[in-house]
Amino acid sequence: MGVDKSVAFIGLGVMGYPMAGHLSQxxxxxxxxxxxxxxxERWVAQHxxxxxxxxxxxxxxxxxxxxxxxxxxxxxxxxxxxDGAFAGMGEGSVFVDHTTASAGVARELAEIGADGxxxxxxxxxxxxxxxxxxxxxxxxxxGEEVIFHQAQPLIxxxxxxxxxxxPAGAGQLTKMVNQICIAGLVQSLSEGIQFAENAGLDAAAxxxxxxxxxxxxxxxxxxxxxxxxxxFEHGFAVDWMRKDLAICLEEARRNGSxxxxxxxxxxxxxxxxxxxxxRWDTSSLIARLRHKS
Numbered sequence: 001m002g003v004d005k006s007v008a009f010i011g012l013g014v015m016g017y018p019m020a021g022h023l024s025q026x027x028x029x030x031x032x033x034x035x036x037x038x039x040x041e042r043w044v045a046q047h048x049x050x051x052x053x054x055x056x057x058x059x060x061x062x063x064x065x066x067x068x069x070x071x072x073x074x075x076x077x078x079x080x081x082x083d084g085a086f087a088g089m090g091e092g093s094v095f096v097d098h099t100t101a102s103a104g105v106a107r108e109l110a111e112i113g114a115d116g117x118x119x120x121x122x123x124x125x126x127x128x129x130x131x132x133x134x135x136x137x138x139x140x141x142x143g144e145e146v147i148f149h150q151a152q153p154l155i156x157x158x159x160x161x162x163x164x165x166x167p168a169g170a171g172q173l174t175k176m177v178n179q180i181c182i183a184g185l186v187q188s189l190s191e192g193i194q195f196a197e198n199a200g201l202d203a204a205a206x207x208x209x210x211x212x213x214x215x216x217x218x219x220x221x222x223x224x225x226x227x228x229x230x231x232f233e234h235g236f237a238v239d240w241m242r243k244d245l246a247i248c249l250e251e252a253r254r255n256g257s258x259x260x261x262x263x264x265x266x267x268x269x270x271x272x273x274x275x276x277x278x279r280w281d282t283s284s285l286i287a288r289l290r291h292k293s
Contacts, residue, residue, distance in 0.1 A: 004027065005028045005029070006028075006031075006063050006064075007023050007028045007029065007031070007063065007065070007066065007154065008032070008033070008055075008058040008059050008064070008065040008066065008085070009023065009030055009033075009065075009067075010032075010033045010034075010058060010059075010078050011033075011067055011068040011074075012032055012039045013068060015068050015129065015132045016034075016066075016067075017043060018129075018132040018133045018135075018158070019066070019068065019137075020032055020043065020047070020066070021043070021047050022157045022158040023157050023158070024047040025047070026157045028154065031051065031052050032044065032050070032058065033051065033054065033055050033058040033078075034051075037051075055078040055079070055083060055084050055085040055088070056086075056087045056088035057083070057088060058085065059087075059088035059089045059093070060088040060090075062089070063093055063094070064093065064094050064095075064096060064151060064154055065085050065089060065093065065095045065096070066098065067079070067096070067097045068097075068098040068099055070099070070243075071099070071101060072101045072104075074099070075099050075101050075105055075109070076105065079095070079109055079112075080109070080112060086112065086113065086118060089116070089118050091116070091117035092118075092119075093118055093119070094118070094119040094120075094121065094147055094151050095109070095113060095118060095119065095120045095121070096121045096123050096151050096154075097109070097120070097121065097123060098123050098124060098125050100124045100125075100172070100175055100240075100243075100247070101122070101124075101247070102172060102247050103142075103170075103172040103173050103176075103251060106120075106142055106168050106172050107168045109168075110142075110143065110168035111168075119144065119147035119150065120143060120147075121143035121148060122141070122169060122171040122172050123139050123140070123143075123155065124139075124171055124172055124174075125137040125138065125139050125140075125175075126138045126175065126178050127160075128235055128236050129236075130235075132158065135157065135158045135159070135160075136159070137158055137159040138159065138161045138162075139159045139163070140163060140171045140175055140178070141155075141163065141165060141171045142166055142167060142171035142172060143164070143167065143168055143170075148164045172247075175244075176244075176248040179244045179248055179262075180245075180248055180259060182282065183241070183262050183265040183266070184262065185217050185220075186219055187261075187265050189219055189223070189224070189227070189283075189286075190227065190283070190285040190286035190288075190289055193207070193227055193228060194286060197228075203224075203228050204228055207224040211224075219283065223235075223281070223283040226283065230286075230290070232277065232281045232283060233280065233281075234281050235281030236282050237279045237280065238269050238272050238273060238277055238278055238279070238281075238284060239273070241269055241282045242266060242269050242270070242273070245262060245265070245266040249263060249266065265285070268288055272284050272287060272288050275287065
C-alpha cells in the first residue's frame, strides 16, 4: 500500500489526537473532525491537513475513516446520526473504530456498513496516552479478514502490535478481557505496596526486586513510582475505567461469565470517584486504601 491515502480521523481526544498525528507524519492526507472545534484547529496547525465541520464532511472522499470517541452513543452519533460519517463514505471505503465500546454496537455498525458497501472494523486499543503518543499501541481487531488487511498498514502507523481476533465484535470482546485483567492487577499491586509500607519496608526496593520475578506486570513496571508518591494526574482516568468495566460486566451477564473480582474493583473505583478522583489514573486504587487506613 502506498503512503498517499486519503484519511479522516473523528475524535481528537488524548488518544485520537496523537494517533491522527502519526497517520499524518507517515505521509497520509488527513482530515479531522472534533466536537470542540478549537482542538481540531490546533491539530491542523500542528500537523497540517484539513478539518471538517461534521463527521460526514470529514469522510467524503476518504479511503479510510478512523474514529476514537467516548462510548456507544457517541459512536452512533458520529456514524449513523445526522451528518454521520457513514453518509459521507463511498462504497469500498473502510471505517476503523478505536473506541472502547460494546460488542453489540460493533456488530450493529458492521451490519449497517455491509449493507452500504462499507468495510467496518472494531479496533479498540491498549497502551494509554503514552502508547498513543509514542506510536506503540496494541490494537485488537474484529471484522472481515480482507478488510483488516486493507487497513493494517495504516493502523501500523501508531501501533506496535495489531491482530485480527475474529468477526465483528471480537476486538471489543478482547479489550474487555484486557480491562478485566488490569482491574485485578492494579488492586493487587495497590495492596502489595500498602502492605510493604505498613511492614516498614522500602516499597520501591520491594517492587524493584519482585518485578524481576513472577509478579511482574506492566502496571508494576510503569506505575509503582507514582503510586508510592501518590501522584495520579496522568494516564487512564477512573471515569473511563468504570465505563469499560460496565461494558465488561454487562457482557459477562450475557455470556454467563463470573467476574467477582472485576465487579468488586469496579466498586472500589466508585469509592475513588467519591474521593474526587474521577480523572485520576487507574492506579489511584492505592489512594482508597490509604484513605481508609
